[in-house]
Amino acid sequence: MRKSAFIFAAIAALAGCGEKSGIEPERMADAIFSVIEADRASYTNFVVNRLANEEQVIKADEHWKDNKALPLPAQMMRMGAERVAEQEAGFNYALLSQWAINKQNKPRTDLEQQGLQFINDNPGKNFYGTETLGDTEYFTAIYPDVAVSPACVSCHNEHVDSPRTDFELGETMGGVVIRFPM
Ligand code: HEC
Numbered sequence: 730m731r732k733s734a735f736i737f738a739a740i741a742a743l744a745g746c747g748e749k750s751g752i753e754p755e756r757m758a759d760a761i762f763s764v765i766e767a768d769r770a771s772y773t774n775f776v777v778n779r780l781a782n783e784e785q786v787i788k789a790d791e792h793w794k795d796n797k798a799l800p801l802p803a804q805m806m807r808m809g810a811e812r813v814a815e816q817e818a819g820f821n822y823a824l825l826s827q828w829a830i831n832k833q834n835k836p837r838t839d840l841e842q843q844g845l846q847f848i849n850d851n852p853g854k855n856f857y858g859t860e861t862l863g864d865t866e867y868f869t870a871i872y873p874d875v876a877v878s879p880a881c882v883s884c885h886n887e888h889v890d891s892p893r894t895d896f897e898l899g900e901t902m903g904g905v906v907i908r909f910p911m
Pocket of ligand 1: 801803830834874876904
């Protein structure tokens with residue numbers, strides 16, 4: 730099943746068992762996030778970690794095309810996000826950070842900035858808010874992206890384009906931003 734079709738099936742299922750006014754924006758964002766997070770964790774564990782670290786048959790490399798390597802998990806997520814954006818699926822998502830290696834992943838709105846700061850100051854908590862961009866009011870949810878393995882920390886700290894070199898294991902490195910019109 731296509732990813733967006735799956736997400737909408739999940740949302741429809743949730744909406745069906747919700748109140749008559751439909752699904753709460755928070756629950757909808759949480760449902761979308763659970764799919765993004767599940768894909769990201771599965772790719773990281775069963776593709777990258779297994780083949781690059783355990784079996785050592787192929788590397789994961791930022792320049793995956795030139796070097797015939799696996800895309801990094803963050804790149805994989807961005808490809809999915811770009812595809813969703815092309816399909817005009819009614820929502821969008823991105824992995825952002827105040828200390829982004831790729832400048833495309835820096836916060837752009839005041840609410841993104843505020844939310845990334847919040848998840849950084851309040852480990853384990855999500856951030857939910859609304860913002861008006863152009864003429865449209867959006868619901869925006871931000872979920873922490875944590876350094877769960879030493880590889881996260883070492884790769885970012887050593888990367889030439891990383892504005893930070895002191896990430897530690899267990900620290901929040903950025904956040905997944907999900908946005909849809911109210
Ligand atoms: C081998 C190097 C490497 C590893 C390992 C790695 N990253 Fe990254 N990460 C990158 C690169 C390169 C980017 C920029 C990708 C892009 O969008 O082009 C990135 C992007 C990100 C971003 C978006 C902001 C930014 O810096 O551009 C976050 C957040 C992030 N990584 C967190 C993590 C976490 C958490 C882990 C561990 C689970 C991890 N990374 C593992 C190299 C790595």
